[in-house]
Amino acid sequence: MSRPEVLYPLFADLTRLTGIGPKTARSLEQIGVTHPRDVLLTLPYAGIDRQLRTSVLDVALPTTLTVAAKIGPHRSPTNKGGAYRVHAEDAKTTFQIVYFHARADYLKRILPEGSRRILSGKVELFDSIAQMIHPEHVVEEAAASDIPTFEPIYPLTAGVTQKTMFKATRSALQMVPDLVEWIDPAQKDQADWPSFSEALQGAHSPTTQDDLATTASARERLAYDELMAHQLTLALARAHVRGGTGMRTEGDGHFRERVIANLPYKPTRAQNRAIDEIAEDMAGPQRMNRLLQGDVGSGKTLVALLAMLIAVEAGGQAVMMAPTEILARQHLEGLQPLAMDAGVCLDLLTGRDKGQERRRKLDALERGEIDVLVGTHAVFQSDVAFADLRLAIVDEQHRFGVRQRLALGEKGRRADVLVMTATPIPRSLALAQYGDMDVSVLDEKPPGRKPIRTALVSSERIEEVLERLRVNIADDRQCYWVCPLVEESEVVDLTAAEERYKRLRAALGAHNVGLVHGQMAPGEKDAAMARFQAGDTKILVATTVIEVGVNVPNATIMVIERAERFGLAQLHQLRGRVGRGEMASTCLLMYQAPLSERGRQRLEVLRETEDGFVIAETDLRMRGYGDLIGTAQSGVPRFRVADIERQSALMAIAQSDARRLLADDPSLKSARGQAARILLWLMRQDEAIRFINVG
Numbered sequence: 001m002s003r004p005e006v007l008y009p010l011f012a013d014l015t016r017l018t019g020i021g022p023k024t025a026r027s028l029e030q031i032g033v034t035h036p037r038d039v040l041l042t043l044p045y046a047g048i049d050r051q052l053r054t055s056v057l058d059v060a061l062p063t064t065l066t067v068a069a070k071i072g073p074h075r076s077p078t079n080k081g082g083a084y085r086v087h088a089e090d091a092k093t094t095f096q097i098v099y100f101h102a103r104a105d106y107l108k109r110i111l112p113e114g115s116r117r118i119l120s121g122k123v124e125l126f127d128s129i130a131q132m133i134h135p136e137h138v139v140e141e142a143a144a145s146d147i148p149t150f151e152p153i154y155p156l157t158a159g160v161t162q163k164t165m166f167k168a169t170r171s172a173l174q175m176v177p178d179l180v181e182w183i184d185p186a187q188k189d190q191a192d193w194p195s196f197s198e199a200l201q202g203a204h205s206p207t208t209q210d211d212l213a214t215t216a217s218a219r220e221r222l223a224y225d226e227l228m229a230h231q232l233t234l235a236l237a238r239a240h241v242r243g244g245t246g247m248r249t250e251g252d253g254h255f256r257e258r259v260i261a262n263l264p265y266k267p268t269r270a271q272n273r274a275i276d277e278i279a280e281d282m283a284g285p286q287r288m289n290r291l292l293q294g295d296v297g298s299g300k301t302l303v304a305l306l307a308m309l310i311a312v313e314a315g316g317q318a319v320m321m322a323p324t325e326i327l328a329r330q331h332l333e334g335l336q337p338l339a340m341d342a343g344v345c346l347d348l349l350t351g352r353d354k355g356q357e358r359r360r361k362l363d364a365l366e367r368g369e370i371d372v373l374v375g376t377h378a379v380f381q382s383d384v385a386f387a388d389l390r391l392a393i394v395d396e397q398h399r400f401g402v403r404q405r406l407a408l409g410e411k412g413r414r415a416d417v418l419v420m421t422a423t424p425i426p427r428s429l430a431l432a433q434y435g436d437m438d439v440s441v442l443d444e445k446p447p448g449r450k451p452i453r454t455a456l457v458s459s460e461r462i463e464e465v466l467e468r469l470r471v472n473i474a475d476d477r478q479c480y481w482v483c484p485l486v487e488e489s490e491v492v493d494l495t496a497a498e499e500r501y502k503r504l505r506a507a508l509g510a511h512n513v514g515l516v517h518g519q520m521a522p523g524e525k526d527a528a529m530a531r532f533q534a535g536d537t538k539i540l541v542a543t544t545v546i547e548v549g550v551n552v553p554n555a556t557i558m559v560i561e562r563a564e565r566f567g568l569a570q571l572h573q574l575r576g577r578v579g580r581g582e583m584a585s586t587c588l589l590m591y592q593a594p595l596s597e598r599g600r601q602r603l604e605v606l607r608e609t610e611d612g613f614v615i616a617e618t619d620l621r622m623r624g625y626g627d628l629i630g631t632a633q634s635g636v637p638r639f640r641v642a643d644i645e646r647q648s649a650l651m652a653i654a655q656s657d658a659r660r661l662l663a664d665d666p667s668l669k670s671a672r673g674q675a676a677r678i679l680l681w682l683m684r685q686d687e688a689i690r691f692i693n694v695g
């Protein structure tokens with residue numbers, strides 16, 4: 001499918017716009033503005049009042065103002081670099097127009113002595129004389145209307161001026177076609193929104209400060225259009241996954257009962273609720289596409305196991321993918337005994353399985369002899385075939401975007417999909433990131449968890465910290481030591497980690513200290529982890545590879561160096577590695593003094609709460625969404641107009657609107673459906689078009 005013709009003008013070359021030549025076009029490309037469409041969606045962020053005043057005395061100075069004046073004599077600078085002054089007289093007083101480094105002949109031409117001009121620019125008092133410095137507008141009185149009474153101010157990039165942007169937006173506005181409305185009429189009426197083209201006109205022609213607010217109806221409508229396009233993409237992806245021939249997977253519960261009977265504890269209410277929701281989805285005719293969200297330690301693994309057993313009870317298979325080798329192995333170790341007791345065959349497949357061994361596993365899998373496969377992304381390689389795959393689980397995939405999820409869904413054509421994440425994200429972000437999925441939340445932790453004491457310590461007090469570790473080692477307890485995140489580069493982090501490792505070995509005894517980092521050979525990494533898990537090493541120095549999921553109940557201290565450099569959510573995840581056993585645990589957030597006030601406040605949030613949601617919300621508030629979203633990693637798109645922090649309610653409306661539209665018109669054939677296709681093209685969501693149900 002190709003772009004609809006009515007949108008051609010909006011996707012034409014930038015140079016088609018008045019005032020934009022190849023050079024300006026290249027500058028605009030730097031800020032992602034490549035077509036008239038982008039110019040239109042680059043909205044002014046401020047405005048300058050340029051209403052005509054009678055005199056510079058009418059407004060409190062300094063300020064930007066517009067005034068009509070009679071031009072008097074010119075005076076060239078008396079010294080090099082001095083000011084060029086032009087005398088001027090408005091209805092009440094005289095003032096000076098001031099230029100630096102100006103060309104006299106040019107100024108004489110635009111400001112001829114004895115003429116009348118409308119001038120607009122910043123006026124300030126200097127030695128009690130009002131001065132207008134480098135006026136932004138100088139026009140003849142007859143052309144007064146050339147100066148907008150409220151001038152929109154655009155975000156700029158080097159090489160592009162406000163005037164250029166103004167002219168370009170005006171000419172782009174003339175290219176906007178009349179489009180059939182895609183918004184639900186009831187929604188549009190209720191919100192009292194203008195049409196798309198009126199909204200663009202309005203957003204680019206503010207007349208007051210209020211028109212610049214996100215709640216101004218023109219801007220709100222455009223924001224909604226962006227959110228709607230995004231949610232429509234998610235809804236299409238969702239329909240794509242759920243649609244087609246789903247399988248009804250229902251178990252009789254016998255494996256689940258056996259596993260639960262063998263557990264030393266009872267599932268929490270939240271775990272039971274999540275399992276019920278999953279079981280219901282799996283039993284339904286549509287494919288499951290569900291997110292299981294639960295803070296660290298909330299017990300997602302048990303939910304995953306029980307879900308996989310449903311698949312096995314139904315005579316099928318299940319697969320669970322972990323993000324790292326370490327975690328895959330840990331899942332194997334945790335789950336295999338439970339599976340074995342129940343009589344279920346569970347095996348591991350990772351990139352390290354090679355040759356014969358790998359072949360053997362693949363054959364067993366294809367014959368259906370392996371019921372549950374656990375592994376890394378190796379489990380989704382093209383030659384891995386299942387006899388009857390019913391359920392695919394992805395653990396800790398908060399770094400996955402909707403595209404990757406779709407790719408994964410494509411693997412097991414009809415298998416149900418469950419994604420698990422430990423990142424507690426605020427609702428607005430969840431909607432943006434996981435709007436295609438149904439969500440189950442584990443909002444309750446297993447009982448009996450000891451609170452973790454969290455303290456802030458300056459790195460100058462490292463000796464005291466080491467002393468604590470000595471006591472800890474003597475008590476036969478263990479400790480994680482996470483090294484600073486110096487840069488986004490594992491290599492740089494590594495040097496820091498190796499350095500720390502050496503020093504801790506010297507201070508605490510070489511045999512007590514282990515090291516694990518992302519650059520280690522796989523076997524070495526496992527061995528280091530295994531030694532720590534067995535309690536042979538007491539201190540594990542690590543880069544953030546231990547961030548997700550590692551479980552060592554005997555570890556009771558978590559030291560995080562340069563904690564001020566980590567995100568709060570990440571610190572929370574790291575802290576979740578301790579407090580898993582019977583003993584009280586401590587998390588020491590080591591910072592490099594001096595810590596800024598804000599930095600301290602941030603870290604104190606962790607001291608005050610262990611609630612991942614509170615931490616995530618606070619983190620977001622303090623850092624702003626900008627930091628979190630828009631990065632390829634987060635899976636959250638960057639919007640040009642919409643502000644998902646403040647417009648999460650709109651996002652929710654867009655989600656239900658998009659889902660309803662697709663339910664009524666799955667192939668987007670109705671008039672509104674066709675209009676929605678245009679919206680997708682317009683908002684560059686054309687990849688979504690391929691998911692439109694052709695049936």
Ligand code: ADP
Nearest residue numbers: 265266267268295296297298299300301302446
């Ligand atoms: P996460 O959600 O971080 O993946 P895990 O599944 O690793 O959490 O569970 C953390 C710990 O809690 C594990 O040691 C697990 O055995 C234990 N656990 C899970 N469910 C319960 C429960 N209902 N009661 C007590 N302990 C539980």
Ligand code: MG
Nearest residue numbers: 300301395549
């Ligand atoms: Mg886990």
